[in-house]
Amino acid sequence: MKQTIRIARTELQLLFYSPIAWLILIVFTIQASLVFTGSLEGFVNTKELGYPLHSVTLNLYTDPWNGFYAKLLGYLYFYIPLLTMGMMSRELSSGSIKLLYSSPISDAQIIFGKFMSVAAYALLMTGIVSLFTLYGVFAVDNFDLPATLTGLLGIFLLIGAYGAVGLFMSSLTSYQVVAAMGTFAVFAVLSYTSQLWQNVPFVRDIMFWLSISGRTNEFIGGIISSEDVIYFLVVIGLFLGLSIYRFRSVRQKTRASVSLVRYLLVIGSAVIIGYLSSRPALMFFYDATRTKLRTLTKASQDIVRKAKGGLTITTYGNALDEDRLLIFGLPPFELQDMRMFREYIRFKPEIKMKYVHYYAKGNNEQSLNMRYPKLSDKERVGKIAQTFGLDSTMFVPVNDLHKMKETLAGEHFRHVKVLQRDSGQQSVLRIFNDPMLFPSEAEISAAIKRLVTTLPKVGFVGGHGERDCIKEGDRDYNKFARENTFRYSLINQGFDFEQLTLDQEVPAHVSILVIADMKTALPELHLQHLQQYIDRGGNLLIAGEPKRQETMNPVAGLFGVQLMEGRLVRPNKDFQADLLFAHPTQEAGKIAEAFGLIGKNRQIVVMPSVAGLQYNNAAAKGYTATPLLAADTAGVWNELETVDFVDDSAVLNPAAGEAAANRTATAVALSRQVNGKEQKVIVLGDADCISNGELGHSRKDIFPANFLLIAGAFNWLSDYQAPVDVARPPFTDNDIHIGKTGFKVSKIAFTGVLPGLMLISYLVIWIRRRRQ
Structure with a gap:
């Protein structure tokens, strides 16, 4: 362990004696400052105009799509390849790698030591983000601090995962620019895997799990999921393991076949762990938000608790459905659809999700006649399947569904879900003609409640x-x-x-x-x-x-x-x-x-x-x-x-x-x-x-x-039996303690003073080193 820490300390010294680490920190701080003050300004202006504010912590920080953390994540992947591209490439190009080969230090100690320096740097970047969070403690009335801490954890884990990828790519080449470009390429692949092989159930689950895209959303939203924590740990472990075996194969001049087996062993272990961690029965959650915003309300939990035994949710997707509903009935959307019920599966892991693909004339007949005037329904399905790269034989005629045909006809053959208990009781869950489209907790819980009472x-x-x-x-x-x-x-x-x-x-x-x-x-x-x-x-x-x-x-x-x-x-x-x-x-x-x-x-x-x-x-x-x-x-x-x-x-x-x-x-x-x-x-x-x-x-x-x-x-x-009461405690963080003057001072401090202090720190270190 001492050797690992020594390598980490040496690597950090090299980083901070060079301008690249300081430049990344300064640019990152300026960018974070601009993103944060840009969001904050909207709240200040709203207050100055006399409009009320609402749930400031959520809207300013923890919104998984438009909050400060979410906006900042879009820039993180630019910085890490620049930081990690020289960690191993520098050793390979300068020849200092031979000193490491001849030293009494194990391959794992070298890789872990270098990664520890990346983790320390990630902690420093997270610390910069935490300054903006600490600002919220003083600026926002009744600030929901615990909800923001999970977002900081997500940012730290994401930077750590990026760092592990960058370290591995750096170990593959002596050219730093190639290492950086390769790291970007891996980031792109990890973001795109959720789109690959979505028609093969088992492979689809693995590819969806491997996707890094959106992995921090739940952290940002205030909830810690065991699946997401394990995901980042597995990704870090995967690329560190690949780096160790890559280092070992060069050091020991291992045959390519042996190295390939080792690589496959590491990848296979990561896949198995990832698949098991995504099983509902093995998942755990912690909601850090004050109002338990990311958890089912007590009323919904009580309903789910009463639904004892098996519960199957079958989605019936019509290939000839209305244009805007068509995509939701296709296989590539199934895993995203399952995540809509994640909060319910959290409290009832035995829920099964099934998907049935069929075709029938519905409310879209006029549009179909205009686009395919001379084709039969079966031929139209073939055209649509070809467009989406699907096998048309997966769509069966509605007449083959027998008992369900009457239910589907009553729903005008629209996209619909049927909830069924083992006892045979059924309830229908619909999508709606409004901007929200999908059922919310109120409608889902009502559909389940129809089964249990x-x-x-x-x-x-x-x-x-x-x-x-x-x-x-x-x-x-x-x-x-x-x-x-x-x-x-x-x-x-x-x-x-x-x-x-x-x-x-x-x-x-x-x-x-x-x-x-x-x-x-x-x-x-x-x-x-x-x-x-x-x-x-x-x-x-x-x-x-x-x-x-x-x-x-x-x-x-x-x-x-x-x-x-x-x-x-x-x-x-x-x-x-x-x-x-x-x-x-x-x-x-x-x-x-x-x-x-x-x-x-x-x-x-x-x-x-x-x-x-x-x-x-x-x-x-x-x-x-x-x-x-x-x-x-x-x-x-x-x-x-x-x-x-x-x-x-x-x-x-x-x-x-x-x-x-x-x-x-x-x-x-x-x-x-x-x-x-x-x-x-x-x-x-x-x-x-x-x-x-x-x-x-x-x-x-x-x-x-x-x-x-x-x-x-x-x-x-109805004696409060329906509609299901999904109301939550009211938000209390509905005001901010700064005005236009305070905002201007804050903006100068974040965008000017803070980066300036970092620049001065670098110059002091550089001057002292020159004197030595």
Whole structure:
């Protein structure tokens, strides 16, 4: 060990007596300073402009894609080849290698000694980065230091891996420039391996594991994974081992065949260790973030824990799918797809991922007819497979899938995943028509929860002109109740639903009943069946509309609520007077987290044409009433005369009985104890606010929270069973302690003073050495 340390010390002296090591440090410091201050300036400007900041530690440092660490990694590979290119090449070209051959020092001691000098230099570079991290401790309010330390560990390991590669390449040639170029070439190969042989499962796993690209993302994000730590240690060990055997083969004049066997032994050992370390059952994780941002929420962990036994997630990829979805069903994407479920596999290693490739006509038929007008479906698949370099025989016709054909047809043959337990229970997990595209934790956990528990069944009452949950019209509820490709629809958040009529008793399995905008009143028999459902303690969502008071009040009156005559209005120069912006009450946040988020996010619920609600008689009916939404803006009144808000203007007319109505409730929650459980009812004065048309509507400078209204309402009505609550503790690092002046001083210190001190240090060492 003493010899190893002595070699390391000698190598470090050579490095720091030469200008190259100092030049790399100075340039690296300047570049890191520019990257950091460039990111910091955005936060300073945002604060100066009066906008609030949010999760500064994450956005400034630990974002795996746009944070300071991630941006800095893009430059690291430029420096290490310049540092390592002469470590062995210099010995070979100068002839000093013969002294090492003749010395009583082992090959391993020489290589480890030189690598220790690289590790020390890596530690120094990491120390420079840590100065920017230490700055955050003082500059950022409630700085999440542990989350940033994992990023520093990732940077150190990456530099160490780069150094091991550079050391090996330096041992192959006496030309330093060739060694540097070879190191760059190996970096390129290690970054590209994840793209090679992706059609061969075992080889694909190995090549994907060997890829260095993205290996530091989890470190930067605040999580330490045993697989990633082992990866860097294996890469370092692999190239150090190759360097030792290369040194030995030259020193002992070993035959090429023997050297080849040794090299293959080292590589094979690395591959085996790497493959085993990537097995889910052998992986370990530590989440260093304050809010455990990189770990499943407790609600999701509880759901996964209940899913005992085997669980298979089968992805069905259609070769004739929509253009933007096609790539996600092809073999090269499979390993990336698996990483989406890594957090779930962490808590349930027995999850199996399967992929089925088929073809069927879906929503892409028009595009296919335009591109391949004369080809059959099978020929089209051949063309597509040829484009991606795949074997077309891997895609089977959908008719060969037998039992799954009906399920896939119900999904319009789109890219879809089917979750299945060993017991045979199935649940569908979809991708969505939004920018995010892939399911988030909320949707994945909801799909698993459908397998392990009986989730609420929602019944939509029909037969009296109510809003439809199947149709796609603007006034209907298809988007939030039925549409598969809309992320926030009930079916994607864990609910089942059905349409029913009240000409017979409400089925026992229905736990939430929706009655929306009836055009005709309920006949006596239907009222009796509704009353029976209420008496057994069933939950309800009742949505009325202005001009529907006559038909809706008999139903709302069962709970002591009445829709007021007329409608609430507030004249606005940009919108119709009957377009109302409702705000959540303070009590609403105690009922459901989603209601509280509306207020925290300073959003509003847009209610086109809403009737005010009176609930004075709720107590007499045995219910406790809580207002959820209210028209709490000044200038609101209850309009009784005007009905045409396009050509006419609404004017407050007290003589007609019109009166100011600010603070009037537009949504009310009611509850009571019945049959040993809490019965819950929500009454809305507007049915349009959760319609297809409104959910798809956007208005300039208006930030609606109607989606949160739906989520909060059904979360409460389902006794918080769905949607799955994946909320995390709020971020507390939401401010910085510097302004424009402080930023300017900091920028000068980082980009000028710090590199200047390094330059002065080098000049002092150089002058002292010259004197000696």
